[in-house]
Amino acid sequence: MTKADAKPSWPSEFTKIEHAQGYSYGAYGGLNGRPYVAGKCCETVLPRDSFGHSHQCTRKNGFGPAGLFCKAHDPIARKAKDEAERAKREAEWEAEKLRNKMDALAFDIAEMCVKVFAQQQPFEKLEQMTAAYKDLRDKVEKDGAS
Numbered sequence: 639m640t641k642a643d644a645k646p647s648w649p650s651e652f653t654k655i656e657h658a659q660g661y662s663y664g665a666y667g668g669l670n671g672r673p674y675v676a677g678k679c680c681e682t683v684l685p686r687d688s689f690g691h692s693h694q695c696t697r698k699n700g701f702g703p704a705g706l707f708c709k710a711h712d713p714i715a716r717k718a719k720d721e722a723e724r725a726k727r728e729a730e731w732e733a734e735k736l737r738n739k740m741d742a743l744a745f746d747i748a749e750m751c752v753k754v755f756a757q758q759q760p761f762e763k764l765e766q767m768t769a770a771y772k773d774l775r776d777k778v779e780k781d782g783a784s
């Protein structure tokens with residue numbers, strides 16, 4: 639590619655109809671592919687059985703950049719979906735960390751109970767730890783509800 643205005647390599651990156659119009663669908667080795675069909679989604683898809691050549695998506699376009707994509711292949715929607723999934727995983731990871739913290743603290747509280755009972759530690763320490771535990775529990779419950 640010698641043009642300054644380099645075309646995206648993959649249909650999922652197309653932003654202009656010119657990108658799709660210059661693309662060859664299913665080109666393989668030295669074989670020429672098929673040209674872009676207007677009105678159809680510009681994404682390239684593999685055959686259902688994964689054998690044979692890829693081809694242009696047969697669904698109607700109208701979504702994504704320049705309306706080049708079908709609803710399923712809209713890269714903007716896909717990106718948003720990926721982002722939402724990532725955020726969800728992160729929230730789950732955070733909740734898991736909080737639960738682990740609670741488990742560890744519950745054990746420490748149990749140990750502290752023994753020490754307070756044996757008058758090796760002041761009662762206030764146990765109160766502080768119990769309050770910290772309650773804070774964590776409230777946080778977990780709040781996150782779980784949202």
Ligand SMILES: [Zn+2]
Nearest residue numbers: 679695708711
């Ligand atoms: Zn499509």
